[in-house]
Amino acid sequence: MQQTVEFHDRADRALHNPQIRSNFRYAMDGLMYKRKLSFPDLDELNRLRLRSAEIRANALVNLPELLEQLERRCNENGIQVHWAESVEEANAIVLGIMNRHNAKLLIKGKSMVSEEMELNRYLEQHGIECLESDLGEYILQLAGEPPSHIVAPAIHKSRQQIAQLFKEKFPEIPYTDDVDTLTRNARQILRRKFYDAPVGLSGVNFAVAETGTICLVENEGNGRMCTTVPPVHIAVTGIEKVVEKLSDIPPLLSILPRSATGQHITTYFNMITSPRKPDEKDGPDEVHLVLLDNGRSRIYRDEELIATLRCIRCGACMNHCPVYTRIGGHAYGTTIPGPIGSILEPQKAGLDRHGDLPTASTLCGACGEVCPVRIPIPELLNRLRFERVRQDHTGVTIGQGSQRNPWEARIWKGWSWMHANPAIYRLSIRIATGLRRLLPKRLGAWTRVRSAPRLAAKSLHTLAREKGFDHE
Amino acid sequence: MSLRKTYPKKPEQVYFFGTCLVDMLYPEAGLAGMQLLRREGVNVIYPQNQTCCGQPAWNSGYRDEARRVALTQMACFPQAYPIVVPSGSCAGMMRHHYPALFHGTPQHDAALAFSDRVFELTEFLSRVLKITLSDLGEPVKVALHVSCSARREMGVAGEHQALLEQLKNVELVAQGRSEECCGFGGTFAVKHPEISAAMVEEKATELVATGADSLVSGDCGCLMNITGHLEHRNEKLRGSHIASFLWERTHAADS
Amino acid sequence: MSDARSNILSRLRAGKPDIAATAAPTQVPLAKWDPRGRIEQFRGKMESVRAEVHLTPRDSWLALLQRLVDEKQISNLLYAPDGPLGEALSQAWKNRDHSPLICRTEAVDEWKEELFFNVGGAVTTCRWGIAETGTLVLWPTREEPRSFSLVPPVHIAVLEARDIYDTFADLVEKEKWNQGMPTNALLISGPSKTADIEQTLAYGVHGPVELIIIVITDES
Numbered sequence: 001m002q003q004t005v006e007f008h009d010r011a012d013r014a015l016h017n018p019q020i021r022s023n024f025r026y027a028m029d030g031l032m033y034k035r036k037l038s039f040p041d042l043d044e045l046n047r048l049r050l051r052s053a054e055i056r057a058n059a060l061v062n063l064p065e066l067l068e069q070l071e072r073r074c075n076e077n078g079i080q081v082h083w084a085e086s087v088e089e090a091n092a093i094v095l096g097i098m099n100r101h102n103a104k105l106l107i108k109g110k111s112m113v114s115e116e117m118e119l120n121r122y123l124e125q126h127g128i129e130c131l132e133s134d135l136g137e138y139i140l141q142l143a144g145e146p147p148s149h150i151v152a153p154a155i156h157k158s159r160q161q162i163a164q165l166f167k168e169k170f171p172e173i174p175y176t177d178d179v180d181t182l183t184r185n186a187r188q189i190l191r192r193k194f195y196d197a198p199v200g201l202s203g204v205n206f207a208v209a210e211t212g213t214i215c216l217v218e219n220e221g222n223g224r225m226c227t228t229v230p231p232v233h234i235a236v237t238g239i240e241k242v243v244e245k246l247s248d249i250p251p252l253l254s255i256l257p258r259s260a261t262g263q264h265i266t267t268y269f270n271m272i273t274s275p276r277k278p279d280e281k282d283g284p285d286e287v288h289l290v291l292l293d294n295g296r297s298r299i300y301r302d303e304e305l306i307a308t309l310r311c312i313r314c315g316a317c318m319n320h321c322p323v324y325t326r327i328g329g330h331a332y333g334t335t336i337p338g339p340i341g342s343i344l345e346p347q348k349a350g351l352d353r354h355g356d357l358p359t360a361s362t363l364c365g366a367c368g369e370v371c372p373v374r375i376p377i378p379e380l381l382n383r384l385r386f387e388r389v390r391q392d393h394t395g396v397t398i399g400q401g402s403q404r405n406p407w408e409a410r411i412w413k414g415w416s417w418m419h420a421n422p423a424i425y426r427l428s429i430r431i432a433t434g435l436r437r438l439l440p441k442r443l444g445a446w447t448r449v450r451s452a453p454r455l456a457a458k459s460l461h462t463l464a465r466e467k468g469f470d471h472e
Numbered sequence: 473m474s475l476r477k478t479y480p481k482k483p484e485q486v487y488f489f490g491t492c493l494v495d496m497l498y499p500e501a502g503l504a505g506m507q508l509l510r511r512e513g514v515n516v517i518y519p520q521n522q523t524c525c526g527q528p529a530w531n532s533g534y535r536d537e538a539r540r541v542a543l544t545q546m547a548c549f550p551q552a553y554p555i556v557v558p559s560g561s562c563a564g565m566m567r568h569h570y571p572a573l574f575h576g577t578p579q580h581d582a583a584l585a586f587s588d589r590v591f592e593l594t595e596f597l598s599r600v601l602k603i604t605l606s607d608l609g610e611p612v613k614v615a616l617h618v619s620c621s622a623r624r625e626m627g628v629a630g631e632h633q634a635l636l637e638q639l640k641n642v643e644l645v646a647q648g649r650s651e652e653c654c655g656f657g658g659t660f661a662v663k664h665p666e667i668s669a670a671m672v673e674e675k676a677t678e679l680v681a682t683g684a685d686s687l688v689s690g691d692c693g694c695l696m697n698i699t700g701h702l703e704h705r706n707e708k709l710r711g712s713h714i715a716s717f718l719w720e721r722t723h724a725a726d727s
Numbered sequence: 728m729s730d731a732r733s734n735i736l737s738r739l740r741a742g743k744p745d746i747a748a749t750a751a752p753t754q755v756p757l758a759k760w761d762p763r764g765r766i767e768q769f770r771g772k773m774e775s776v777r778a779e780v781h782l783t784p785r786d787s788w789l790a791l792l793q794r795l796v797d798e799k800q801i802s803n804l805l806y807a808p809d810g811p812l813g814e815a816l817s818q819a820w821k822n823r824d825h826s827p828l829i830c831r832t833e834a835v836d837e838w839k840e841e842l843f844f845n846v847g848g849a850v851t852t853c854r855w856g857i858a859e860t861g862t863l864v865l866w867p868t869r870e871e872p873r874s875f876s877l878v879p880p881v882h883i884a885v886l887e888a889r890d891i892y893d894t895f896a897d898l899v900e901k902e903k904w905n906q907g908m909p910t911n912a913l914l915i916s917g918p919s920k921t922a923d924i925e926q927t928l929a930y931g932v933h934g935p936v937e938l939i940i941i942v943i944t945d946e947s
Contacts, residue, residue, distance in 0.1 A: 008664075015670050029649075030926050050753040058748040064739040083732040135932055136923035152923060159925045183921060183929040190933065195843045211908045221919035221934025224877050228911075229839075239735065246905040250896035251755060253914075261922070264772065265860040268934070269914035277910055282835035282872040293735045301742030322653045326670045360664055362657025362671075363531060364620035379572070385533035396742075412529055416537035419492075420544045422521035429496060445665030449672065450700030453497050460490040460499035464518035469488075469506060471520045 007356045010331040020156055024328045027155045031319040034262025035370070048255050053374035055248045056310035063300065066209040066242045067291065073212025077274040079287045090292045091122040094201070094234055097288055098128055101232055103198040109216070109223035110134040111203030112150055112313060113236045113292055116335045119201075131197070133190050133222035135183065142169050148329030150336055151260045151315040156328050190222070200226030200284070204237035205312070206252060207289070210245045214289065216270040217256060219263075224270050233272075233284040239291050240300075240309040252312060259372040260314040295348040301396045304383055308343050310373040317367035317377055323360055332357060339367035343380045351388045351399030358384035429459045479599045480554065485515045486596070487555045489545070491562045492524035493692040494713075501692065501713030505558040505593050508719055512601045516556075519548040525557075527565040530573060532659050539573055546570075546579070546586050555589050556596045558715050559691050560622025563592040568625055592622060593715055594631040594690055607639035609721035614642050615684035617675075617698060617711075619691035620653050632690055632714060639721055645682040649674075656697040672701045680707055687711035757894045758859050765858040765891050766942065772861025776917030777930055778938040782888075788943050789819040792850070792883065795939060796827055801881055803829045805842075805849035810870035812852055812885060835874050842874060848881030855898055856891035856942075857914070863940065864898065865913040873911050882935040884915075888944040 014020045039045040059066060071081045084090035094117075098106060106123060108114060108130055120130040120141075132141040136154035140147060142165050147153030154162070163177035166185065173185055202223055206215040214235050216223045227233045243249070257263040276283035299305050318324040318338025329337035334345035334354060342361060346354040358381045367377040387395060388403040418424050432439075436455035443452050458466075465471070486509060490502040506516045522545060529538035545566070549555050557563035567590040574583035597603045616636060618629040636644055655661065655671025676698055679687055687702075687709055689695050699711040712720075760768055770780040783791045796804055806816050808830040820826035829846070831838050851871045855864040863884050867873035876882050892898040895914070899905075904912075919934030930936060 008666075011664070012666055015666050021670075027926055044755065047753050047755045051755050054749040054752055057746070061744070061746055061748045064736050064743070067736065067739070083735055085731045085734055089731055133933065134923070135921045139923065152926070154923055155926075157924075159927070162924055179924045179927040179929050182924060183932055187932055191843060194933070195839065210905055213908050213912075219919070220921050220932040221877060222932065224873075224913075225933050228873055228877060231836075239739075246899055246908075247896070250894065250899060253895060265862060265914070265916045267776070267915065267917050267920055269862075271908065271912040271914075272910070273908040273912070274910045279869045280872065280910060281833070281869055282874045283910060291735075293731075293738075297735055297738040297742065300739055301744070303744045303746060306744050306746075322655070322671055323664075323667055326667055359660070360667070362620070362653045362655060362660045362668075364653035364657070365624035366620070366651070366653070369624055382531060382533075385531065386535050387533070389533040390535075409534070412532065412534040412537045416529060416534070416540050419523040419526070419541040422523055422544065422548075425523040426520070432496070444662075445669075446661065446700075447704075448665065449669040449704055450697065451703040453696050453700065455496055456499045458499060460495040460502040460518075461520055463499050463503050464488075464490075464506065465520070467503065467506075469510075470515065470517040472517060 011327045014327040014331045020328050023156050024325050028319050028325045038258040038262040051251045052255050052372050056373045059243045069209040070242050077212045082290045084292045087117040090117050093290050105197045106130045107197035107200050108132050109202040109226040194225045194229050197230045199232040200230035201234045202226050204235050204241050207242045208246050214272045217266050219267040232286045234288045236290045255372040256314050259316040298396050299347050307375050316370040320366040320370050339377045352402035355388045355403040485553045487549045487553050488516050488518045489555050489557045491559045498692045501716045504719035505715035521548045525562040525565045556591050558593040560592050560619045560626045561691050564621040564625035566590040592626045592628050595628045598631045605638040605722050607641045611641045613645050613684045614686050615645050615679050615682045617689040619694045622690050645684050647682045648678045654694045654698050656693045672697050676701050688714050688717045690714045759893050768858040769861050778917045780940045782942045785943050802847040803827050805846050807870040842878050846879040849875040849879045850883040851875050853884050853886040856886050857895050858891050859894045863915040866909040877934050881937045883939045885941045888942050
């Protein structure tokens with residue numbers, strides 16, 4: 001129950017921070033608007049969502065075979081494949097590669113899996129500098145903060161805050177809060193780093209089993225830099241990111257950027273199938289692909305929860321989530337925030353650690369409605385609410401029953417007894433409506449911002465009888 | 473996302489499931505719904521053994537408790553008549569979640585058959601009864617709040633709106649972020665009161681900004697939340713259930 | 728490491744959910760254009776992300792390129808002498824006093840400093856284009872390595888109008904991509920950009936600041 005307090009505290013702090021509130025409100029409004037504009041044809045959207053969901057679901061059905069095929073193709077193409085059961089193993093693999101090249105600097109493209117691994121902290125403990133090169137991630141690294149959104153990591157920061165940060169970190173550069181100038185300054189600083197770095201790291205948006213191809217979606221070109229310029233490229237990915245065929249890619253590429261930011265396509269779609277061939281003049285000599293499990297194969301075992309693994313990390317669920325919009329990404333205290341984080345993270349780390357997240361939703365359904373791969377997020381939130389209080393411990397989820405509060409459980413038992421016994425229910429309502437004037441005007445947190453609901457003088461049961469409606 | 477149903481022909485009889493919130497807090501809305509149905513020549517049956525659809529327990533993870541209550545409801549509506557519900561939320565529970573609630577139990581088939589008979593009130597009025605309404609009321613500006621379950625689970629936002637648009641003296645006013653949740657979410661409002669408060673504050677601000685004389689919604693959970701907050705803020709704007717609103721504007725004083 | 732592999736795979740096999748793959752995939756209709764509409768769609772989408780698109784008949788593309796290089800005052804222009812455009816390019820500037828063309832045929836590692844800090848622009852071919860999204864498709868070669876379209880601040884891409892496909896799906900299928908992928912295949916839709924600061928678009932973060940596309944048409 002420790003976490004509950006922490007989540008409430010963080011959410012509360014965010015709610016009372018006008019800067020956070022307005023930054024997220026403004027940004028989410030913009031993202032929702034742009035997404036809507038990018039799908040003018042609702043029939044197309046519907047079909048594309050169905051197709052994308054099928055592609056991802058089919059890939060999961062055949063996941064072990066596809067992973068083996070991916071590995072085989074990668075090996076044939078010269079990409080070295082590594083398997084990691086845990087983040088510790090994945091980190092050790094990356095460190096091993098760095099050490100083999102005696103490399104002291106890792107330049108990184110945007111990768112949520114590397115956030116999941118806390119790779120930067122790990123490598124820095126081993127004397128290796130990690131440098132984020134995505135502009136948003138770079139800003140956060142300067143500020144020493146984690147991302148608050150999976151697509152727009154620095155969305156919680158205003159231009160002025162970023163300008164101030166640059167002024168502190170680079171006093172030699174004249175102060176500016178002009179976005180173009182800030183961007184140009186970052187370009188200058190990072191260009192030298194791309195030039196110097198012996199190893200580059202990227203995430204993976206899709207890995208194609210058929211051809212052994214790693215696909216990366218990005219706008220800035222830093223992902224291309226990280227995978228082109230340094231002599232070694234390491235790609236880290238969750239095992240679920242594989243798709244079967246190359247022909248699965250166009251529909252996914254069509255729906256991902258539109259769902260994420262309303263762009264019809266990102267500036268770059270980078271498909272990597274091998275390291276530099278002998279006669280080629282650039283590109284890394286070594287390409288490594290690290291496949292990380294970290295709980296995914298456990299989620300995989302549940303027929304319903306497996307849908308969590310379809311996610312293509314577009315962020316549309318958070319953009320449309322009224323809770324995320326109010327509290328921002330940091331309040332969740334997880335690598336991935338928002339609705340998808342609220343189903344994914346408790347399954348990965350356990351409901352004993354993140355058991356409160358599935359309750360942080362009104363189940364309004366906005367997330368499920370926009371999900372490009374039709375993950376039934378509200379249903380899965382509901383399912384995890386069951387898991388967090390269930391007592392039989394028969395499923396696969398860690399921390400089952402850990403949030404069961406005996407007092408609360410007794411209330412629900414009583415509630416159920418009353419509502420399953422119509423005579424008792426009617427009697428209770430009659431008593432309550434009869435005594436309605438005696439009911440309290442203050443009802444805890446409810447009445448802090450609302451007046452108390454007022455019981456009617458006569459229930460509908462009574463009115464229906466009085467007005468002569470049949471009762472059977 | 474809701475799958476479009478095929479709608480039955482106008483039946484002679486319907487069941488009315490009033491919902492627990494209506495029963496205790498907004499009985500006049502339930503009564504209005506039943507009167508609207510009766511006026512269309514349908515015999516309305518209100519089984520006295522009904523209590524609650526079970527959604528509060530279902531959404532809190534207490535599935536055994538929810539199932540027990542749901543079974544009690546299923547027993548109340550034995551004949552094959554349609555079951556009309558004046559709430560997108562409770563109708564959504566009974567149509568879309570009963571099958572999941574009874575998944576893997578001996579009652580699964582019964583739950584499927586039951587859920588197929590469930591209709592949200594405005595859906596039933598427009599799609600099955602094809603009701604025509606003539607407005608007897610004074611000109612009024614109305615803001616419509618469609619609950620998330622009515623909009624997304626039941627797909628009846630259009631039906632809400634179409635019914636109001638039949639009333640010639642009613643001007644529907646547009647609001648900002650109309651598709652955003654009001655922050656009720658059942659037990660959410662209790663478990664996360666601060667987030668819920670932040671949501672209802674913004675929702676109320678949008679609604680007040682419309683300059684509407686009246687707020688209408690098809691769900692009493694949202695109404696309780698939004699109007700509770702409006703009262704707390706001493707705003708003039710007040711709300712009513714769409715059934716009450718339609719009934720009051722379309723029935724002659726003596727009917 | 729091999730333990731991790733077999734552990735993961737055996738967990739996945741043991742836990743394989745009892746769900747069937749979709750037999751009949753949902754059909755998503757693909758957009759189609761006539762040749763003129765295709766070019767217009769390509770141009771419109773490209774321009775919407777601040778790429779410059781110039782249509783030119785075949786016999787005047789070099790003159791156009793020269794004009795653009797002059798206008799934009801590109802100090803030096805990297806090109807591939809043994810690439811498909813090499814011969815035409817070196818001929819084009821032959822009779823001028825000053826040629827901006829530079830070529831480096833060694834591996835990029837040998838002249839990385841120059842590439843990163845002293846090259847003003849690069850000109851490359853494109854293998855295909857995609858009309859629907861306004862996209863260039865490059866399969867970099869030994870003659871035109873992938874850095875050409877990435878590191879210099881200006882990228883000038885020469886595209887044959889006849890190589891523009893309607894959609895990415897159509898291109899992947901018709902050109903049988905699944906039968907052999909290059910080291911690196913690139914889809915490029917506009918100059919490098921970011922919206923990481925307050926959702927405000929800024930161009931030229933890490934890749935080219937300007938993308939200029941010369942589309943060669945066979946109409947006069």
